[in-house]
Amino acid sequence: MSSTNSSPLASRAVICQLFTGAWRVAKKHAGESAAVNAKHGTDDVAVVYNRICDHPALLEIYKLNAEARVEHYRLTLPAGDAGVRLLPVARQVEHAKLMADYADRIRQKLVEFLAAYPGERAAAPARLNGLYIEGQWPATVAEVEAKFRFQYRYLPVPETGQWQDWMAEAAGEAQAALREKLAEAVKLVAERLSKPGRTFASLTGNLAELLALVPDLNLSADPQIAALADGAKALLEHDTDTLRDDPIARADIASKANELVSLFNLS
Numbered sequence: 001m002s003s004t005n006s007s008p009l010a011s012r013a014v015i016c017q018l019f020t021g022a023w024r025v026a027k028k029h030a031g032e033s034a035a036v037n038a039k040h041g042t043d044d045v046a047v048v049y050n051r052i053c054d055h056p057a058l059l060e061i062y063k064l065n066a067e068a069r070v071e072h073y074r075l076t077l078p079a080g081d082a083g084v085r086l087l088p089v090a091r092q093v094e095h096a097k098l099m100a101d102y103a104d105r106i107r108q109k110l111v112e113f114l115a116a117y118p119g120e121r122a123a124a125p126a127r128l129n130g131l132y133i134e135g136q137w138p139a140t141v142a143e144v145e146a147k148f149r150f151q152y153r154y155l156p157v158p159e160t161g162q163w164q165d166w167m168a169e170a171a172g173e174a175q176a177a178l179r180e181k182l183a184e185a186v187k188l189v190a191e192r193l194s195k196p197g198r199t200f201a202s203l204t205g206n207l208a209e210l211l212a213l214v215p216d217l218n219l220s221a222d223p224q225i226a227a228l229a230d231g232a233k234a235l236l237e238h239d240t241d242t243l244r245d246d247p248i249a250r251a252d253i254a255s256k257a258n259e260l261v262s263l264f265n266l267s
Helices: 003-012 030-040 056-073 089-133 141-145 161-194 203-217 223-236 241-247 247-263
Strands: 013-021 026-028 050-051 084-090 149-156
Touching: 003 013, 003 026, 003 089, 003 141, 013 056, 013 089, 056 084, 056 089, 056 149, 084 089, 084 161, 089 141, 089 149, 161 203, 161 223, 161 247, 203 223, 203 241, 223 247, 241 247
Parallel strands: none
Antiparallel strands: 013 084, 013 149, 026 050
């Protein structure tokens, strides 16, 4: 791939990575696992896990980490290597604001959890009774704090040198992922609206959100993706209430969605 071909990607996207981590409290209990296997005459078939801590701040950190990753995936596309994704330059400010907000909220909950950790650890033997294993609990607050992580970074897309082939593959994978995401959204509309009784409360909202992102996510200006997105706009003609209450409108949008599935060979 020549530098003239790679320049548009370098000007439209950055490499983006998100790293999250937390102290995991679902711990394998070897003794209980062995007891269950012995009871049923099995060999390592059953594995018993105990949730050794359920502090609300810790559970909220898990939730925030998951939400942040959903937002990260919404605004980016895969770029080959695990954890490496392409973020449109036009969405970098939005991404940075979202991640900074999650980082702040997670930090607040982490401070709350770390303050409570000595008490949680001290109460664990009585609360867990025979399921308590001392080695599953970090000995100090510093040790448990080191298990938490929330970081994100942006790197420029290389335009020349040894990374050219990798970036060409990454761009291809990103475009394929976008086309698949858009295709799945259109097929879902066709499926849900073609079958009586199917629920579609967030159907049009999810499609509208994706279509708003397509101009930025279409990093290679793929004309097929642009054409599919343009055609899919017709599926937003009616709101959810109309689609639910008006069978004629529902049949019309289902027909249009099925036409797109056929026209763009999305099946």
